[in-house]
Amino acid sequence: MLTTFLRRGSDVAVSTFRVCALTLLASVAVPAAGGDVPALEATPTEQVAPASQSNSVIRVNSTNQPYDFFRPWSKKAPANHRGLGVVVAGSGVLVAAELVGNSNYIELEKPDTGEKSTAAIQVVDFEANLALLRPEDPGFLAGFQPLEIDPDVRVGDKLAVLQLEANGTPVSTQAVVTSAEVGRYELEDTAFLLFRMSCPLQGRDNSFTLPIVKGNRLAAILMRYDARSQTVDAISSPVIAHFLTEAGRDHYEGFPHLGLSFSSTRDPQLRRYLKLDEGNGGVYVTGLDPNGSAAKSGLRAGDVLLSVNHQSVDADGSYQDPIYGRLSVINLTTTVPFAGQKLPVTIMRDGVRQNLEVSVFHVPPEDYVIDPYVIGRAPRFYILGGLVFQELTRQFLKEWGPNWNREAPQRFVYYDRYQANLFSTKRKLVILTQVMPTKATVGYERLNYLVVRRLNGEDITNLADLARASQHPIDGFHRIEFEEDPHIIFLDANEVAEQSGALQKLYSLPAMQRL
Numbered sequence: 022m023l024t025t026f027l028r029r030g031s032d033v034a035v036s037t038f039r040v041c042a043l044t045l046l047a048s049v050a051v052p053a054a055g056g057d058v059p060a061l062e063a064t065p066t067e068q069v070a071p072a073s074q075s076n077s078v079i080r081v082n083s084t085n086q087p088y089d090f091f092r093p094w095s096k097k098a099p100a101n102h103r104g105l106g107v108v109v110a111g112s113g114v115l116v117a118a119e120l121v122g123n124s125n126y127i128e129l130e131k132p133d134t135g136e137k138s139t140a141a142i143q144v145v146d147f148e149a150n151l152a153l154l155r156p157e158d159p160g161f162l163a164g165f166q167p168l169e170i171d172p173d174v175r176v177g178d179k180l181a182v183l184q185l186e187a188n189g190t191p192v193s194t195q196a197v198v199t200s201a202e203v204g205r206y207e208l209e210d211t212a213f214l215l216f217r218m219s220c221p222l223q224g225r226d227n228s229f230t231l232p233i234v235k236g237n238r239l240a241a242i243l244m245r246y247d248a249r250s251q252t253v254d255a256i257s258s259p260v261i262a263h264f265l266t267e268a269g270r271d272h273y274e275g276f277p278h279l280g281l282s283f284s285s286t287r288d289p290q291l292r293r294y295l296k297l298d299e300g301n302g303g304v305y306v307t308g309l310d311p312n313g314s315a316a317k318s319g320l321r322a323g324d325v326l327l328s329v330n331h332q333s334v335d336a337d338g339s340y341q342d343p344i345y346g347r348l349s350v351i352n353l354t355t356t357v358p359f360a361g362q363k364l365p366v367t368i369m370r371d372g373v374r375q376n377l378e379v380s381v382f383h384v385p386p387e388d389y390v391i392d393p394y395v396i397g398r399a400p401r402f403y404i405l406g407g408l409v410f411q412e413l414t415r416q417f418l419k420e421w422g423p424n425w426n427r428e429a430p431q432r433f434v435y436y437d438r439y440q441a442n443l444f445s446t447k448r449k450l451v452i453l454t455q456v457m458p459t460k461a462t463v464g465y466e467r468l469n470y471l472v473v474r475r476l477n478g479e480d481i482t483n484l485a486d487l488a489r490a491s492q493h494p495i496d497g498f499h500r501i502e503f504e505e506d507p508h509i510i511f512l513d514a515n516e517v518a519e520q521s522g523a524l525q526k527l528y529s530l531p532a533m534q535r536l
Contacts (some may be wrong), residue, residue: 075191080130104230115232171238196220203349274360275383279311296372352427406517448482
């Protein structure tokens with residue numbers, strides 16, 4: 022049974038597979054006289070997968086429990102996910118990262134025998150939506166055939182999506198690649214090469230993530246499925262190959278990004294203003310992340326990007342890829358190069374062509390003013406006399422649900438959207454998120470979602486600053502200054518210190534801070 026729903030924190034309708042209890046009961050075969058259970062037959066749109074393919078997939082069971090960013094000292098209820106991983110070289114199991122995000126426990130299960138082994142995440146990249154798992158038992162994957170990556174998947178190719186029946190029978194469903202394009206992955210603001218396919222998939226309880234093969238090679242990993250249109254969005258083989266190559270190094274650097282935004286130059290008046298002739302393509306650079314690769318290498322807002330890595334960029338920001346045809350230039354700056362490489366770039370500035378060399382790198386999420394995601398990491402917080410302080414993150418904003426960009430506090434959404442332009446220094450936004458009623462906070466109960474400027478006269482740029490400043494009250498009071506109204510409040514420092522233990526016990530807090 023296919024169920025379509027909106028994943029929390031995503032604006033994209035995502036289809037996952039769940040089998041209802043009645044369907045499972047109806048599909049249980051009656052044992053034969055000899056006691057053996059006959060294998061289930063594949064549906065008419067499927068076929069039993071050959072051993073060369075089925076001997077490379079394994080069930081992955083994950084118990085995931087995300088943190089509650091409204092109550093950062095606690096977690097939400099756990100949820101169980103099941104998917105299929107693919108065995109790759111080096112005795113690792115490759116899966117989509119969303120399958121194991123915020124995991125408490127990961128288990129590998131052999132399809133034929135049901136034998137299980139716990140596993141740990143060796144490398145994970147939530148932006149590329151890929152994770153490499155390693156079984157705790159080094160010999161658990163003995164007998165499995167690692168799959169190589171197919172670098173030559175093309176539009177029109179017929180691939181096979183692998184699934185497992187409840188009894189372990191491997192089945193494959195034909196999928197036809199309809200397009201290759203740069204599109205959004207699981208997280209906002211992440212775009213990589215993906216394959217779009219047409220495929221009539223059947224729902225199964227292990228279908229959270231599925232491998233897609235071309236012959237005996239891995240071509241893609243299913244990321245989203247729309248049951249109504251029967252279309253698949255899949256992580257492409259070039260992205261998978263990049264991830265595995267990077268994962269094999271001593272330190273995983275992640276996928277690089279230029280850190281710029283651009284707009285089309287099709288408007289004839291804009292082209293005249295930029296002094297672009299008919300033979301030039303190029304896109305207009307509208308903004309730069311001051312900490313990104315492009316800004317660090319000398320690009321400026323107002324430049325025209327003409328070519329990247331010797332590939333001409335047209336007026337819409339595309340180039341001609343030798344395998345996939347017309348693709349966004351983003352593919353040339355994220356998937357093709359590795360972090361630390363230098364890309365030759367040609368720009369037009371004030372009507373003059375210039376050649377630059379851009380050293381591309383990846384910016385970790387914690388290096389942003391407002392972290393774009395916090396997955397697998399505990400949120401930081403500090404409680405002072407019942408006032409709960411946190412650092413603003415997009416994960417906190419996503420607590421407002423799928424429409425967080427409209428329902429969360431709009432000041433914070435604005436800060437998140439334009440942080441590269443609003444904040445030039447490396448800092449965090451410390452916010453008051455809620456007030457726990459105590460004797461020290463009488464009259465402040467309704468205060469929330471305020472940005473902290475200073476505490477006890479010290480500028481606050483992160484929670485560590487706040488914790489340090491709280492050790493130095495002024496004349497027996499904590500003086501807290503906010504960006505918004507009320508601009509100043511006071512707490513009695515002696516009351517805060519005396520009530521700290523009682524406050525922790527009253528609200529069953531495991532700790533008063535996590536820095």
